[in-house]
Every structure is written in C-alpha cells, then in structure tokens.
Amino acid sequence: xxxxxxxxxxxxxxxxxxxxxxxxxxxxxxxxxxxxxxxxxxxxxxxxxxxxxxxxx
Amino acid sequence: xxxxxxxxxxxxxxxxxxxxxxxxxxxxxxxxxxxxxxxxxxxxxxxxxxxxxxxxxxxxxxxxxxxxxxxxxxxxxxxxxxxxxxxxxxxxxxxxxxxxxxxxxxxxxxxxxxxxxxxxxxxxxxxxxxxxxxxxxxxxxxxxxxxxxxxxxxxxxxxxxxxxxxxxxxxxxxxxxxxxxxxxxxxxxxxxxxxxxxxxxxxxxxxxxxxxxxxxxxxxxxxxxxxx
Numbered sequence: 656x657x658x659x660x661x662x663x664x665x666x667x668x669x670x671x672x673x674x675x676x677x678x679x680x681x682x683x684x685x686x687x688x689x690x691x692x693x694x695x696x697x698x699x700x701x702x703x704x705x706x707x708x709x710x711x712x
Numbered sequence: 713x714x715x716x717x718x719x720x721x722x723x724x725x726x727x728x729x730x731x732x733x734x735x736x737x738x739x740x741x742x743x744x745x746x747x748x749x750x751x752x753x754x755x756x757x758x759x760x761x762x763x764x765x766x767x768x769x770x771x772x773x774x775x776x777x778x779x780x781x782x783x784x785x786x787x788x789x790x791x792x793x794x795x796x797x798x799x800x801x802x803x804x805x806x807x808x809x810x811x812x813x814x815x816x817x818x819x820x821x822x823x824x825x826x827x828x829x830x831x832x833x834x835x836x837x838x839x840x841x842x843x844x845x846x847x848x849x850x851x852x853x854x855x856x857x858x859x860x861x862x863x864x865x866x867x868x869x870x871x872x873x874x875x876x877x878x879x880x881x882x883x884x885x886x887x888x889x890x891x892x893x894x895x896x897x898x899x900x901x902x903x904x905x906x907x908x909x910x911x912x913x914x915x916x917x918x919x920x921x922x923x924x925x926x927x928x929x930x931x932x933x934x935x936x937x938x939x940x
Contacts, residue, residue: 661799662826665779665841669834699810701829702803702836 658684658700668693670704685710729856732911733881733904735895737855739805739831746786746806749902753787753809756901757849764926764934765848768877769793771922771936778843783832783864784850788813791825801842803830833859840869848877849932851912852903861916868939874918876935877926880909909933
C-alpha cells in the first residue's frame, strides 16, 4: 500500500506545506490549496512541484 | 562518462549555495548524474562509505515506534541497517535510484520502510512529523544545502535528532584548496568536494551535540544534533 493512513497524516504539499488527500481512486494526491495533483507511480508518490499537474476542479 | 551540461540548471543563481562551495548544481543536473550513477553507486560508494552509515544509525539512537525520515535514500543502501521497531520514510529526487531502493527493500522483505520521490529542499511533510531525520551523504549533492537542512529541521519534532553524514571541506588549507579545485569535477560523480561545514551549521542555526570523523581515511563527518 503506497499511501497508508499514517503517511497521509504527515504528508503535505511540497509547495504549500498543507495536507494533501488521495484522489483518482488512490492513484494521486491533491493539494486543495494550490490545486496541484501529485501522481503515484509504481506505488511511489511523486511529490515534485514541477511534475504535478494543476487541476482546479 | 561526462554528461551534457545545460547552463541553466548547472549554474543556477544561488548566492547562498555559492558561498558554501565553488561548485553549483541544479536539480535537473543532479537527477541526470544519479540516473547514470544508479547502476554503479553501490560498487563505487558502498563499502567505502559503509562504516559511516553504521555509525550514523547508532547516533540516530532510534527508539521503538520512532518515525524516521531519510533524506536522500539513493539505492536503499541504508534500509537493512534500520531496526525493525521503527517506521522509516525515505525520500529521493532520482526515480532511477528509487527503483533500485524499491527492489532492494522488496528483496529483503522489509515492510517498515516506505519510499517517496521528493525534493529535499521542499520536503513534503507537515512540521514536526518525525522523531529522527537523517541525511546520509546527501547535503553535498543537493543544489542548496542550507535549504535542505532547514527543511530537515522543520519536519523534525522538538527534542528529536538530526543526523548529517557527509564529506566537508578540510580545515587544512592545502587540502581545502585541492578540494575546491576538484569540486567542479566531482559534481559529475555525484557530490561537491568542498562543502563548508561551519558555514552550513551557522546558516542553519544547528548546534551539534557531536561531530565525529568516520570512514577510512577519516575525512567524512558525522554530525549529530538535537532539535531545540
């Protein structure tokens, strides 16, 4: 399990430092402040500002 | 073996980092270097740097249930050294290195270590998330060591331990000059040879509990700090 509840508790957007939530059936993590979506590739969350997509909805 | 230099990422403007080392690098450059280093890293830097890794785990003084952050997990070479009674979160910028780390952790059946792709200068955790924060041979690799150490402090709880294992510029003037001379070349094999330890500590406000020399020859430093 790439993102367990303990990790989710401490995980933050690298840009805003605010908590992120799982989206896309657990395939990505989203920051509701800057709307960045961070992909989870091969079970490894890619928490890089430059590789995130911005999805306002 | 030299890789292409793209001026914009090899020489970013960063006066703070410039003061710490004559060599400057950018994230894209570091990522490319470690992509080609990943197959040979353990052979080149495995046994040579291992005594320092073992000592660093001792200095981390990990207690049962501790949340540990490793900044710069690389090929996962430290993974087997962690006691099973802690939860390790290990981050690295290089997906090629992380792929090797994942294979190693899987092969060893280690279930207490999780991996994340992240930039050490923009750690992806809320404040005070960890009891122990450890950078093994990482701070001389990154573009902005001060930013990285400040982030390490931010995510460490008060009273937690911060351990930095690294090579720094020698206090011997002749050796220091040599290290400065070779540093623009050593970035191509993954590190700056002339990082200024004192300046890094001063700029980050870290006051070490101990600084020990490790490895053979003992030219690497193991810095142990308590977050105040």
